[in-house]
Each structure stands twice: as structure tokens, then as C-alpha cells.
Amino acid sequence: MHIELKRGSSRSLPQQIYEKLGQRISSGLLLPGARLPSVRELALSLKVSQVTVSKAYAELEKKGRILCIQGKGCFVADIEHEGTGEGGGWQGRYDDYLPRAQLWRNFNESEADYSFHLASLHRELLPLRSIGSTMAALVSEQPELMASYGNFQGDLELREVMRRHLQKRGMALASSGLMITSGSQQGIDLVARTFVGPGDVVYLEDPSYTGAIDVFAGRGAEMIFVPMDREGMRVDILTSLCDERPPKLIYTNPTFQNPSGVTMSIRRRQRLLELARSYRCLIVEDDPFSDLYFRDPPPPSIKSMDRDGHVVYLKSFSKVLAPGCRIACVAAEGDILSRLIAAKSASDLGSPLLTQRAVLPFIADSYERYASGLRIALRERMESAGRLLRQYAPSGVRWTLPEGGLNMWLELPAALRIDKLHTLAEQESISFLPGDVCQAGEGNSRHIRLCYAQMNKARMEQGLKLFLELLSRYMASELPDEMIQ
Template identity: 75%
Template sequence: MHIDLIRSSSSKSLPQQISGTLAQRIRSGLLQPGARLPSVRSLAVSLKVSQVTVSKAYAELERSGMIICSQGKGCFVANPELFKQSEGHSWQEHYNDYLPRAQLWRNFKDSEVKYPFHLAAIHSGLLPLEQIGATMAALVTAQPELMATYGNFQGDPDLRETMRAHLLARGIKLASSDLMITSGTQQGIDLVARTFVGPGDTVYLEAPSYTGAIDVFAGRGAEMIFVPMDEEGMKVDVLTRLCDERPPKLIYTAPTFQNPSGVTMSMARRQRLLEIVRSYRCLLVEDDPFSDLYFHSPPPPPIKSLDTDGHVVYMKSFSKVLAPGSRVACVAAGGDILSRLIAAKSASDLGGPLLTQRAVLPFIAKKYDAYAAELRMILRRRMELADKLLKRYAPPGVTWNLPEGGLSLWLELPPSQDIGRLHELAGQQGISFLPGDVCYAGHTPSRHIRLCYSQMSEEDMQQGLASFLDLLDKYLS
């Protein structure tokens, strides 16, 4: 079992790093209930640490109830009675991998429940699937050669020009040659991390942060430092003090309707964050999936619109609000940074599918703005309905703030609650939510949960939320 250890880390000891990584693997399902952990001796040899160090890590996991150790038998992930393994596949258990966690994968595994509040997505009935599907069908009939053609590594030139005009209307001035089309922003984050982040590099994120980004940076062996937020977004004064101690290689932020908290960063904070990035000559990854989904007035302009030195790598998702299966997003960067990202993408997928890029192009060019305006009204109504149900049925001690846009609500539960147990009980009733602890790395506990109000039909959303609040009331009492 491979674990990237940062031996110069002043924030976490080696036992804490080992136990934290194993805890993440257990929570995300990479280590399943009943799986046997490597022996203390074998893990110590593979990680080049003392057996005492591994013993301390295992002791911490056992105290937290995540593993069970038996003298002479070894240590196992808790609840061994739930674990079933084919004899023919038993060799795979000790085949090394380099995945410290895979929480995003686990989240999508929960998608078959009746009320999937955990997934930040838009109900298919609200998406322009028929229009985009009709365009794709026409392309297949008229230009079947598109299916036999490798796409441009940087993305279809016409689509890049359309996206350039789209970003220009939002204050970002650049050429279409400064854009790259990716398979969703998740690929963009992965490309940045694989190109510029290595073991021990310091990456700063908001606390809490997007689960998929945490998975990616953890996979690169980065030392992630989480910066607290308030109603104006990431606390840049705290970030400044932290950067003085550990200079950043990269800072990741979702400043508009942040996932999962829903907080929007103020203009003053955006300007200050850019100043910090310039002073440390590092990259800022600005993830922007939701800025077009505002409920009242438009949010502050993207940080990229202020960037004159190429420090900001801006990522804009279109698939999430149009057709998630199309996996279309754009990455805006410049100079040698973009060149290296294009090189990384060419090695990753030989260029994105040309057919899907051409299928979404006409809609983005001619119909997107009107569609987004209508979608904003629908999502605002959904959010207000969810808020009414919460005000009526939420137990005492449960709090939340209304976002100015986006797809989810971020709830805080009373102290000393076992959210893992609540998640299990909800699942038995066909209800899922996103536990807040997956939005951090390591053992960080959280009293929060995320509920998405846009994934289901309006009727199902209300029924599911009422059922969940009834369960929550009984659980807390």
C-alpha cells in the first residue's frame, strides 16, 4: 500500500498522515468493511518508517472505531460481517495503488436512491436535452465523419470562439487561443494538478471545499491546508499568515456560490486574493460552475477578469447546466501555463470528442442566455420551497444560510451528532445527503451536511425533504 508521506511537515506527524490517509480510503470505499490491513511490519518496511509509527497510526484508527485489531490475526476494517470477497480475487487486496481517497466515486455510487439530495446536479426535465440531442442526431446524419475524426487537442476552434464571446460578456478578455476544452472541469482540475503539483507541494483550499478537487490533490501527494471562510468567502487575512509559514504552490477556490457552502466571495476579497497570488508567484485555480445561476443580481466578476499576469487558471463548466453527459467545459489560461496543460491533455485523452463539442456549440452561441435566465427563476423557486420546509420542519438547533445562487443548501447540525449514523439511517429510507466531512481531508470532523434541491422533480424534492426532516427530528431527539 502506497502512502505519500511529507516528512518535513510541521502540521501533521507521520502517524497522523498514515492514519489520515487510511481513514480517507475507508470512508470512500477503497478499503471495504472486513478488508485486512497490511501488517505493522510490512507497512513499516514499504513506507520506510518505524513499526512504532505504524502502530500509533493503527491505534488511532482503532480508537476512532474505523478498524478492529486482533492479536495474532491482524487489523481489519470495521464491520467484517459485511465484507464478502471472491476467492479468485483475493490477491488484489494487497496489490499496491496510489489512491489516497476516492470520495467523489463513492458519492456517485449513491445515485440510485429515491431521493438523491447528495448530488449537486439539475433534474433532467429542466435541461435542454432534446434540443442538444436533435443537434447531435443531425450531425451524425449529415457529418458521420465526425465520429471518425480525432478532436483538436485544444478543442474545436469554433466552440472555443463561442466560449470566448461568452466569457467576454462576463468581463474576461482573452483570445480563443487562450482557451482549452476539457471533459468537464474535473478534468481541468486533474490536468492542473498532474502538471504543476507534486508530493509535498502546498495547496490551499477553502474550508470546506469541493470533494472532487480534494481527491485530485490528495492523489498528487499535496499537503492541503484548508482556510476558513465567513460570509465574504475565504479569509484572506488567515491565508496571508499561513502563506508566510508555508508558501503556496497553488490556491484553489470556487468564489461564486461555493460548493458546498454556497458562499460568494466579495469583490474586495477577490482583489486581495489575486494580490497574494501575484506576490507568491503561484497559480490560482478559479472553479466557476454556478455563476450563471444567480437568484437576484449577478455576482461579482470572475477573478480571471482582473488577472493581467496569467496567474489565474479559470474553469467554466457548461455540461452541468446543459447536459452532464456531454462533459464540456473550458479552461482559460495563457502563455506557457496553457501550453503545458494542452500537452498534458494530449497525453490524457488525445483530444475531447468532436461530436459532443459540435452538438452543444449552437445552443451556447444562440440560446444559452435566455435558457439560463429561465433556469434561474426555476431554481430560485426550488430554493425558496426548500427553505419553507426547513423553517416549518427542521428540528431546533439546525441552521442554514440561504445562498444567492447555485444548487444546494449547507446545513449545520447541533454538536455531538454522529452524521455517519444519520447517513446510514437516511439511506435505509432511500434518502441521501452529502456529509460535510468529505469536504475536508483527513480526520477533520464536520457538523454540516449538503442538500441539493435541484436534482429531483419539484414534487419529489418536497416529499423527500419532508421525509428527511422527519427522520432528522426523530434522530436528534
């Protein structure tokens, strides 16, 4: 089992081992019943003392993550049968370099009757028939599209349509400065694979997008999380941190941030760009939700203020049109873009031409009208969810209604165990996203994320009411009366 340890870190080696193993368990990479390496085996593998590994295992057992049986070994908790359990064969001991995979785990909960865990739009909100009709016509009339590799950088006509779309939002770009990717997740991965290596310092918001954390963890980056307030990332704190640990890259989701819903102020966007200039580093601006505002448009993108090529801008289109099409664009300049195109060519030989052509007419001719209607529908869902929270949420639960996007971020009392609440919700076929997966550490978050757009409105209201009633019962059973009045 490969675990990347940082000897110079402020976190002790036992703590690092505990966190890495805990993340693998939470991600489902280590299944219930899987046998862990012996203390001696792991100590030899990691080149640490057996005492160091023993301390990590003891903490995992104390937290209920593993079970150690004298003479048999240590196993991931919830073992149904004694023995080696799942993952005990040769495959379970075949080394990998996955430190965590929370995004995979998140998508794996889609069978719940009431799904609040995934930041996505219900199919009734999406223009699937329009895009599907275009795709069917393309298959019928231009079947040769399925026989062709697309341009590594992406279809030129689609890039021009996207350029015009971004120009309306204040970004002066050339179509040659855009690259089409298979969703913004691929864009994050390409940036990380191209520019981030083991030990490089990457700054992120606290909390941050699960998929980005997974990618940077997989590159062996040293991730440093910067607190947020109502104006977004605390750039003053980031500045003081950068004095000690200069950044290789800063990842931000500044508009209706996932998961918190917070929007970064224009003042902080400007300061963040100034910081990137002074340290000659990249900002990755991930922007899936800026078109989904409920009242006033959000501040201009950081990319719109960038004159020196410090910002790599990611814009997902499939997120709000047809997630199965996996279409996004990356905006960058010069040698940065050239290297990203080279990385993409080695990754997939170019995004599928058929899906690029399928979404092209809708983005060109119908997107703005569609986005306007979508904003109205999402605001109705958000306001309905807010009314239910005011009516049914128990005392001690806090939230701020977002000004756009798909999610609400709830803060629960510190004494509650969110993992236990998650298990209780699963038993009622209700899913939500625990805040821990939006951080790199283990068990520190007091938050959960609920998406109000993943179901139709009536089902969302029914499911949210059931969840809040469950939360009330759980809090009443776990907290003293004075904490819930």
C-alpha cells in the same frame, strides 16, 4: 499499500497514517472485510516503527473503522464473515497510489429514492431534447465527425462561441486562449498534473470541492485549508499562512461555492489576485455556477481582473446543459496554456468532436434565454426548501439560504455523529453529502450538503420533509432535551 508521509508536518506520523487509511475506508477503496497489512508489514513499507503503526491502528479501532482479531489480523469494520474478506487476495495487496476517492463514492449513491447528495440538475430542467436533436442530426448528416480526432485545444468554432460568452461576463480573451476539456474536472486534473507535485503547497477553502481535493491528494500535495466567512475565503488568514508556507497554487470556487454556497466579495477577489502576484503563483478559479444567481449577478470573476496570467479559469457548460456531454473550457495565457494543452494531448488526444459540435448551437443561440428561465426554476426550489427547513428542521440546525447555485449547507449540533445519520438516511433511501468529504482530514465536519435541484420539485419537497423528520428523531434520541429545545 502506498501512503505518502510528510516527516516535517505538524501532524504526527500515527495521525497521518490514521487519516490516510480512514480516507481510503471512507472512499470505498478499502471495502468492509478487507484485511489490512500487519503492523510489521506496514511499518517496513513506510519505514516507521511498529509502535507508530500500532498507534494508528488503535485509533482506527477506537473509532470503529477497523476490527483487530488476535491471531488473525486487522480488518475493515462490518465484517460479515471471519477470514480475509473482500480485498484479501493478491489484488487487495497490489500497491496503488490513490490516497482517497471521495468523488467516486459520492456518485455511487445515485440509486437512493431521494437523492440530495449530488450537485446536479434534474433532467426536466435540462435542454436535452434540443441538444439531442442537434447530435442526432450531426450523426445522420456528418458521420465523419465520429471518424475524426478533434483539435487538442478544442474545436475552433466552439472556442469562439465560448469566448463571446465569457466576454459578456467581463473577460477579455482570445479564442486562442481557451482550451476545451471533458468537464471542469479534467481541467482541475490537468492543472494539478502539470504544475503540482509531491510536497507542493496548495491552498483551498475550508470546506472545498471534493473532486479537487481528490486530485490534489493524488498528486501528493500538501493541502492547507483556509477558513471562510460570509465574504468567502479569509484572505487575511491566507496571507499570514503564505508567509510561512509560500503557495504553488490556490484553488478557489468563489461564486456560490461548492459546498457552502458562499460568494467571495469583490474586495477579497482583488486581494487574492494581489497575493498571487506577490508570490508568483497560480489561482485556479473554478466557476460552474455563476450564471445561476437568483437576484443580482455575482461580482466579476477573478479572471476578469487578471492582467498577468496568474488565473487559470475553469467554466463548465455541461453541468448546466447536459452533464453526459462533458464540455467545459479552460482560460489561460502564454506558456501556462501551452503546457496544459500538451498535458491534455497526452491525456486523451482531444475531447470528442461530436459532443463539442452538439452543444455549440445551443450555447451560441439559446443559452442566455435558457439560463434566465433556469434561474427562476432554481430559485423556486431553493425557496421551497427554505420553507420546509423553517417548518420541520429541529432546533439546533443552522443554515443560510444561498443567493445562487444548487446547494444548501446545513450545520448540525457538534454532538451528533453524521456518519450514523448517514447510515440511517441510507436505510430510508435518502442520500446527502457529509461535510467530511469536503475536507482532507477525518471526522471533523459538523455540516452536510443538500442539493435541491437533483429531483423534480415535488419529489424534492417530499424527500426533504422525510429527511428532516428523520433528523428530528435522530437528534431526539442522541441529544439531551435542553440541546434540542
